[in-house]
Amino acid sequence: MNPSDPIAALEIGTTRTVIAIGEPLGDGRMRIAAYDSIPSSGVRKSQIVDVAQARYSVASVQKKLVTQFDYAVSQAYLVVSGPQIRTDQFSVQVQLPRATVTDEDIEEIGERMYDVALPQDRQALEIARLSYGLDDLDNVTSPKGMSGHLLKLRTLCIHGSAQRIADAKNAADAAKLEILDVCYAGTSAAAAVLTPQQKRDGALVIDLGGGSTNFTAWADGRLLYADVIGVGGDHVTEDIRYAFSISLAQAENLKNTSASAMIGPDDASVRIPLPASTPGFNDASISLRALNTVVNARLSELFTIIRTKLDEVNLLHRLNAGVFLTGGGSSMKNVLPLAANVFGRAVSIGQIVPEIEGLENEANPAALATIVGTLIQTVPAESENKSFMDAVRSFFGGNKKK
Amino acid sequence: MNSQPSPILLLGVGGAGTAMVRGILRSYGPGIRALAIDTDAQSGGTGDMLFLLLGGNRLAGRGTGGQPASARAAFQDTPSVLDSALEGVRTVVIVTALGGGTGGGATGEILKHLHTLGIATLVFATMPFSFEGAERSRTARASIGSIEQHADVSVFLPLDELVAGANTDNMRDALARGIDTMSLGVTLLWRVLEKPGYIRFDPERLRTILSGCGRAQFATATAMGPNRAEDILASLSESPLLKQDANSAHVRTLLVGVLAGDDLLLSEVGTVASGLSAAFGLGATLELGTVNDEATFSGRLTVVVLIFNESATATKKTMPGTVRHVARDRAGERALARTDRFRHSDATMWNDEDLDIPTFIRRQLTLDR
Numbered sequence: 001m002n003p004s005d006p007i008a009a010l011e012i013g014t015t016r017t018v019i020a021i022g023e024p025l026g027d028g029r030m031r032i033a034a035y036d037s038i039p040s041s042g043v044r045k046s047q048i049v050d051v052a053q054a055r056y057s058v059a060s061v062q063k064k065l066v067t068q069f070d071y072a073v074s075q076a077y078l079v080v081s082g083p084q085i086r087t088d089q090f091s092v093q094v095q096l097p098r099a100t101v102t103d104e105d106i107e108e109i110g111e112r113m114y115d116v117a118l119p120q121d122r123q124a125l126e127i128a129r130l131s132y133g134l135d136d137l138d139n140v141t142s143p144k145g146m147s148g149h150l151l152k153l154r155t156l157c158i159h160g161s162a163q164r165i166a167d168a169k170n171a172a173d174a175a176k177l178e179i180l181d182v183c184y185a186g187t188s189a190a191a192a193v194l195t196p197q198q199k200r201d202g203a204l205v206i207d208l209g210g211g212s213t214n215f216t217a218w219a220d221g222r223l224l225y226a227d228v229i230g231v232g233g234d235h236v237t238e239d240i241r242y243a244f245s246i247s248l249a250q251a252e253n254l255k256n257t258s259a260s261a262m263i264g265p266d267d268a269s270v271r272i273p274l275p276a277s278t279p280g281f282n283d284a285s286i287s288l289r290a291l292n293t294v295v296n297a298r299l300s301e302l303f304t305i306i307r308t309k310l311d312e313v314n315l316l317h318r319l320n321a322g323v324f325l326t327g328g329g330s331s332m333k334n335v336l337p338l339a340a341n342v343f344g345r346a347v348s349i350g351q352i353v354p355e356i357e358g359l360e361n362e363a364n365p366a367a368l369a370t371i372v373g374t375l376i377q378t379v380p381a382e383s384e385n386k387s388f389m390d391a392v393r394s395f396f397g398g399n400k401k402k
Numbered sequence: 403m404n405s406q407p408s409p410i411l412l413l414g415v416g417g418a419g420t421a422m423v424r425g426i427l428r429s430y431g432p433g434i435r436a437l438a439i440d441t442d443a444q445s446g447g448t449g450d451m452l453f454l455l456l457g458g459n460r461l462a463g464r465g466t467g468g469q470p471a472s473a474r475a476a477f478q479d480t481p482s483v484l485d486s487a488l489e490g491v492r493t494v495v496i497v498t499a500l501g502g503g504t505g506g507g508a509t510g511e512i513l514k515h516l517h518t519l520g521i522a523t524l525v526f527a528t529m530p531f532s533f534e535g536a537e538r539s540r541t542a543r544a545s546i547g548s549i550e551q552h553a554d555v556s557v558f559l560p561l562d563e564l565v566a567g568a569n570t571d572n573m574r575d576a577l578a579r580g581i582d583t584m585s586l587g588v589t590l591l592w593r594v595l596e597k598p599g600y601i602r603f604d605p606e607r608l609r610t611i612l613s614g615c616g617r618a619q620f621a622t623a624t625a626m627g628p629n630r631a632e633d634i635l636a637s638l639s640e641s642p643l644l645k646q647d648a649n650s651a652h653v654r655t656l657l658v659g660v661l662a663g664d665d666l667l668l669s670e671v672g673t674v675a676s677g678l679s680a681a682f683g684l685g686a687t688l689e690l691g692t693v694n695d696e697a698t699f700s701g702r703l704t705v706v707v708l709i710f711n712e713s714a715t716a717t718k719k720t721m722p723g724t725v726r727h728v729a730r731d732r733a734g735e736r737a738l739a740r741t742d743r744f745r746h747s748d749a750t751m752w753n754d755e756d757l758d759i760p761t762f763i764r765r766q767l768t769l770d771r
Contacts, residue, residue: 091467119474229757289770294761298760301757
């Protein structure tokens with residue numbers, strides 16, 4: 001592939017199927033040349049439950065890109081998420097032949113970190129360096145030049161179900177779209193919105209997707225934690241539908257136009273009209289307070305689970321750059337103050353990094369963070385793009401899987 | 403005496419689990435059908451019990467190096483490794499320690515396999531001492547989810563609390579005391595089934611009690627003297643093992659074993675039963691068995707309690723062949739709430755709650771109409 005060739009990324013999400021095309025510009029920049037989507041079919045909780053329907057969604061987006069942007073996409077990188085994603089920590093070690101850590105030793109242990117013993121039905125998506133150890137000394141930041149006999153490296157492996165990933169690949173294959181590689185949505189979202197400084201200061205990126213919520217925590221310039229909760233915007237819609245016995249379309253509309261993540265003091269006095277969805281039935285109305293109670297309960301719970309998980313690994317206090325929300329759910333009214341209440345940190349919508357052009361007219365670029373971040377991660381490492389790849393490699397500390 | 407092999411199997415998983423089985427067999431004596439499985443060939447060592455090596459091809463009998471994923475993979479390589487030892491088994495009681503590799507990694511996979519065979523499972527898993535560090539604790543906590551997902555009953559016992567009050571003991575005695583305490587809980591099932599007693603269970607009744615109960619708490623107390631029943635109630639009320647999640651759920655069922663010698667009084671059984679019912683809510687079902695074992699408990703009264711909470715969701719998967727519609731029976735609205743959009747998806751579980759059920763229902767929030 002030529003370094004300046006356009007690159008495509010595919011996301012078969014619970015809510016929508018998206019393909020985006022990026023054109024590397026050199027000097028660490030990229031232009032999003034085209035992107036389009038259609039509502040997904042056959043996907044639940046970010047996992048494909050009907051390959052034929054998912055194939056149809058992929059093929060439909062491909063067709064739109066041809067007719068509207070003149071891009072025929074035949075290869076793409078796939079971004080995956082969902083509760084099938086898990087993380088495990090591993091450790092590798094090498095004996096030091098010279099009793100002092102050299103670049104060669106660090107390179108050797110860096111090669112060995114990819115030898116993770118995953119079950120056959122799991123597929124590694126990312127492997128990140130967590131910390132080094134030297135003999136009995138743990139949490140060594142930079143071991144080069146230190147004396148010792150045994151160099152150790154603790155790693156974080158993000159892995160997914162090989163079968164669920166194969167389902168997505170099969171849907172793409174059936175639409176004649178070759179999958180070049182697979183990326184994890186959580187690290188992709190972070191790649192799209194975090195600067196190197198924010199990674200150093202400590203940041204949490206929460207991607208609020210339709211079927212699941214992916215989150216990654218960063219500090220000291222490294223990925224330290226990643227997790228997925230199988231709860232997303234679909235759950236909010238379903239809660240509303242269930243609470244008021246309305247159609248899914250009505251619930252989705254209420255979520256997008258009227259609902260708030262916080263309960264306001266005047267909500268009790270406001271009623272929202274619900275036009276009858278079927279002729280012959282009477283119009284109805286619901287209480288805004290009731291609607292917001294349903295939404296607030298769901299999102300408070302989601303953020304509290306994330307907070308609890310970060311507390312358990314002692315990371316919450318390290319988020320000095322703050323919390324960044326991405327994904328479709330980040331546009332929910334009052335989601336920022338709710339998250340700020342739960343995390344006790346500054347919370348903002350993730351801003352796409354300035355090296356990316358072409359999204360100036362997008363109303364909510366953070367909703368595209370996973371697919372844009374996938375493009376960022378997959379720019380070919382050719383000389384003319386060296387500075388861009390340097391930035392990418394620096395971002396991941398060299399942790400993109402082999 | 404029934405000559406058929408016992409329908410209950412005690413299974414130790416991992417090095418610590420194997421050691422626990424050894425300790426339990428020593429303290430209980432003959433009569434327990436037991437097996438241990440580990441990735442480290444040295445655990446089988448003395449040949450005093452049935453032992454299976456896990457992951458022979460993958461790990462060459464050298465253990466996992468503390469990596470749960472290796473043990474998980476090892477069992478997934480050969481999930482039928484246990485099957486030959488399961489003939490006639492209806493219930494498996496697993497003992498293990500979380501925080502290391504094999505116990506934390508293989509237990510969830512073993513449970514998943516046993517579930518597919520229709521075997522009821524009860525897990526006693528110890529959590530690391532706090533002094534063992536945050537990393538080991540985190541590894542242990544990470545294993546809880548898969549165990550809870552697939553076990554019918556899971557009991558997590560923090561070692562700190564299992565040996566509470568043993569600060570002045572030396573390390574060996576403290577650990578031995580902890581194993582003894584746990585043994586009483588683990589062997590409760592064998593005692594109420596197989597030892598002589600005035601009120602006994604049959605295996606199927608026990609299996610029904612255990613099916614899909616979720617997380618349980620466990621405590622034991624022993625007393626002597628004329629007021630021993632009252633003293634036991636006082637001890638149980640102060641047990642640190644009963645303080646976990648004390649306010650998070652309602653007690654649904656109490657499985658109580660009253661273990662004593664020939665001097666057990668009817669009034670003592672009544673005192674224990676009525677005291678526990680009063681303490682844990684009169685709505686809770688009390689399943690009580692007595693064991694008459696003069697040789698072991700002469701002059702002593704020991705009470706072992708397993709407490710099954712009513713989970714907030716009650717949607718835990720039930721065993722094949724059992725008929726339980728707890729959600730519908732007890733909270734029909736909750737069951738219906740899950741039956742629509744996410745009906746065909748795996749449940750998203752967190753702390754025993756099914757997150758696919760609307761939060762406002764699980765929190766019992768009232769909505770303005």
